[in-house]
Amino acid sequence: MSDLEQFRAETRAWLAESCPQEMRDGDITAENQCWGGRQWEFQSDAQKRWFEAALEKGYTVPTWPKEYGGAGLTADEAKVLTEERDRINARKPLSNFGISMLGPALLAFGTHEQKLMHLGGIARGEIRWCQGYSEPGAGSDLASLKSKCEDKGDHWLINGQKVWTSNADISDWIFCLVRTDFDAPKHKGITFILIDMASEGISVKPIVLISGHSPFCETFFDDVKVPKAYGEGNLSVVGEVNRGWDVAKNLLVHERGMLGTMSPLRGVKGPENLGGYAAEEIGIDDLGRLDDPALRQKIAEAEIDDWAYTLTVERMNDEANAGNGLGAKSSMLKYAASELTKKGSELRMDIGGTEAATIGPDGIEYDSLANTWLYNRAYSILGGTTEVQLNIISKRVLELPSA
Amino acid sequence: MSLILTEEQEMLQDAASGFLTENAPVSAFREIRDSKNPDGFSRELWKEMAAMGWAGIIVDEQYGGSEFGYVGAGVLAEQMGRNLTASPFFSTSVLGATAVQRYGTAEQKDQHLGSICDGSSLFALAVDEGPRHRPEHIEFSAPQSGNGYILSGSKTFVADGHVADKLIIAARTSGEANDPSGITLFLVDASAAEIERTHTPMVDSRNAANVKIDGLEVTGDDILGEVDKGYEALEGILSAGRAILGAEMSGSSQQAFAITTDYLKEREQFGQKIGSFQGLQHRAAHLATEIEMTKSAVLKSLQLLDDDFESASATCSMAKAKSGMTAQLSTKEAIQMHGGIGVTDEYDVGLYFKRVHVAQQMFGDAGFHADRLAKRSGY
Numbered sequence A: 001m002s003d004l005e006q007f008r009a010e011t012r013a014w015l016a017e018s019c020p021q022e023m024r025d026g027d028i029t030a031e032n033q034c035w036g037g038r039q040w041e042f043q044s045d046a047q048k049r050w051f052e053a054a055l056e057k058g059y060t061v062p063t064w065p066k067e068y069g070g071a072g073l074t075a076d077e078a079k080v081l082t083e084e085r086d087r088i089n090a091r092k093p094l095s096n097f098g099i100s101m102l103g104p105a106l107l108a109f110g111t112h113e114q115k116l117m118h119l120g121g122i123a124r125g126e127i128r129w130c131q132g133y134s135e136p137g138a139g140s141d142l143a144s145l146k147s148k149c150e151d152k153g154d155h156w157l158i159n160g161q162k163v164w165t166s167n168a169d170i171s172d173w174i175f176c177l178v179r180t181d182f183d184a185p186k187h188k189g190i191t192f193i194l195i196d197m198a199s200e201g202i203s204v205k206p207i208v209l210i211s212g213h214s215p216f217c218e219t220f221f222d223d224v225k226v227p228k229a230y231g232e233g234n235l236s237v238v239g240e241v242n243r244g245w246d247v248a249k250n251l252l253v254h255e256r257g258m259l260g261t262m263s264p265l266r267g268v269k270g271p272e273n274l275g276g277y278a279a280e281e282i283g284i285d286d287l288g289r290l291d292d293p294a295l296r297q298k299i300a301e302a303e304i305d306d307w308a309y310t311l312t313v314e315r316m317n318d319e320a321n322a323g324n325g326l327g328a329k330s331s332m333l334k335y336a337a338s339e340l341t342k343k344g345s346e347l348r349m350d351i352g353g354t355e356a357a358t359i360g361p362d363g364i365e366y367d368s369l370a371n372t373w374l375y376n377r378a379y380s381i382l383g384g385t386t387e388v389q390l391n392i393i394s395k396r397v398l399e400l401p402s403a
Numbered sequence B: 001m002s003l004i005l006t007e008e009q010e011m012l013q014d015a016a017s018g019f020l021t022e023n024a025p026v027s028a029f030r031e032i033r034d035s036k037n038p039d040g041f042s043r044e045l046w047k048e049m050a051a052m053g054w055a056g057i058i059v060d061e062q063y064g065g066s067e068f069g070y071v072g073a074g075v076l077a078e079q080m081g082r083n084l085t086a087s088p089f090f091s092t093s094v095l096g097a098t099a100v101q102r103y104g105t106a107e108q109k110d111q112h113l114g115s116i117c118d119g120s121s122l123f124a125l126a127v128d129e130g131p132r133h134r135p136e137h138i139e140f141s142a143p144q145s146g147n148g149y150i151l152s153g154s155k156t157f158v159a160d161g162h163v164a165d166k167l168i169i170a171a172r173t174s175g176e177a178n179d180p181s182g183i184t185l186f187l188v189d190a191s192a193a194e195i196e197r198t199h200t201p202m203v204d205s206r207n208a209a210n211v212k213i214d215g216l217e218v219t220g221d222d223i224l225g226e227v228d229k230g231y232e233a234l235e236g237i238l239s240a241g242r243a244i245l246g247a248e249m250s251g252s253s254q255q256a257f258a259i260t261t262d263y264l265k266e267r268e269q270f271g272q273k274i275g276s277f278q279g280l281q282h283r284a285a286h287l288a289t290e291i292e293m294t295k296s297a298v299l300k301s302l303q304l305l306d307d308d309f310e311s312a313s314a315t316c317s318m319a320k321a322k323s324g325m326t327a328q329l330s331t332k333e334a335i336q337m338h339g340g341i342g343v344t345d346e347y348d349v350g351l352y353f354k355r356v357h358v359a360q361q362m363f364g365d366a367g368f369h370a371d372r373l374a375k376r377s378g379y
Helices: A003-018 A045-057 A075-087 A097-109 A112-123 A244-257 A274-282 A293-321 A327-356 A369-380 A386-397 B007-023 B026-034 B043-051 B069-083 B089-103 B106-117 B230-266 B278-307 B313-343 B349-361 B366-376
Strands: A129-132 A148-151 A155-163 A173-179 A190-196 A202-206 A217-227 B123-126 B148-159 B166-172 B183-189 B195-199 B208-219
Touching (some): A075 A293, A097 A129, A097 A190, A173 A244, A190 A217, A274 A293, A293 A327, A293 B278, A327 A369, A327 B278, A386 B278, B026 B349, B069 B089, B069 B278, B089 B106, B089 B123, B089 B166, B148 B166, B148 B183, B166 B230, B183 B208
Parallel strands (some): A129 A173
Antiparallel strands (some): A173 A190, B148 B208
């Protein structure tokens, strides 16, 4: 038996023993996933047991080095773990922005002291991170951000405003892009900084979306003092001062490349099997076909696109493991996934007709198709709009000329 | 299994790319077209392909093949799609070889696979009886008569039918048109006097024929697979064909797109490269994304044919649908982005547009396969 086969057998046995039945529904949503953080309360005993079992093995962050709380798995081993987890439909034991975004940036750009200070807290689910990138005047043109960060000797002084900070109201720390040089070209005066959300001068205000709900906030910084060192060395700035754009860009590519193999068409709340749901709602004609030929065609084409997308994620992961990194092609995945996610909820609303458009006495119910459908409009806007992704593909993959 | 080519398959890809760009580029295809070559391909080239082991690419080594499987065949088809290479590869080495190797008796394999591998015998599959692909709609009749059967009927768009030495014919031995049961596959000599073949020139300048058979007597030995159960075999052969056509269209999409992006980088209007216009950039980026999606779909279907042939049908349908949609988009955009020269015969993009149209029609277009998929999923 090869080492990898041995590892697969061990992993399978461990999963069988450690993953509670309730955590094998494969259905991770923002509502039922395990986020972690100072304010975190487990939603069920099973969720807690699963998290603790994974933590013990370093499997909350399987590929991170052991000294930083991970299991130090190779890419091949991590793939086996994912495959085995998917095989029994197990949820991820812990998922949050610390794992998917800040962690990889720290691993790439952080000092050993920074990694020691922050990665363990992420791996153990103790600290929940949020992201402070966008500002009211800096959306797609993110590099024009203006939140001001001044060097005051032993600390940084921050004034400004961030927007679209997901879950800022329940997060413990924020990783932020701030301007440290107002005279340099816009990409060259930005610094990537880590700030404790408990700092004096930070205030947070939720944003209500078209659905009436929101995970998003505005975050205000009024004379917020960020210590440069927490006892030893510079710990708050990741990478070099004024070079934060490099860190952010790397992280964005990582974020786009992190898109799972989960089907965007199905991976949203609501009935998974679009065709089956449609057959139930609309009925089948004498030839065994959905009694709405135009909708039937749209569903079938979306299913084909969705299938090709999930295979492309698989192929690109395999290519990356074989040494051919994804690079800017991650924008293709982000683009395709966003559009498919929207398509899936549009089709569910079309299938549901006026019934799906009916809301509760107190507004749009959180658990309704309508809420997902409305929220999903944001998929092709957040994390870089569809148009920004197409710009990136044009310039960095196709190398088309600039105007 | 990883969804990437193995080292061996990559070497085949490099060899195919090198050989075809050197020996069978688009200009060679133009020459065949312009000289009104009655075969529609170069027999010299086919001999060379056979000598390299391409004709027997999916055939087991024990019969003289190179046993590269469907991924290997797809790798070749993709490069042929890039170069618009005309050859009997699809009809003979994919359809014919699949039919005999998977559904033939030991005698039939011994008799035919060797001559497929050495390029000496050409095959063609006769399925459709009208202008649209409807494999279950078989009226071509083959009633039993004594110890044998009598074949009578007409077939349309038999690719390579005019040059084939052997014809595989889907005929009805029982039941009614549209009934999947009652279909039987016959493997017959194309030179029989009762067979009339009419060459039908196609818009893509490839070869096809209408085949009319009037009372051809055959025996049970000429049956490929089982009597009345030919539809399952037909499904298998068509699935392989669909995946390979998908690979070919993926290659054509990639090449038409490469020609187009080169053009976007060099053509100037309004004092700048037209590739700097966002209106074109976004369309190009969308197309590049679709091409990546198509590559994955095609490779998956080919791998599944090699791993678990019987279960590959739906996957091959999806690959055919996706590659067809992408190839049409790619070649339509290629013409539009070239502007006026895009609709001239001198430029290659129009040749890709025409070939892709026929490949898309062959064995079911995207709509046909979307319908199949929906039916299969119960809606």
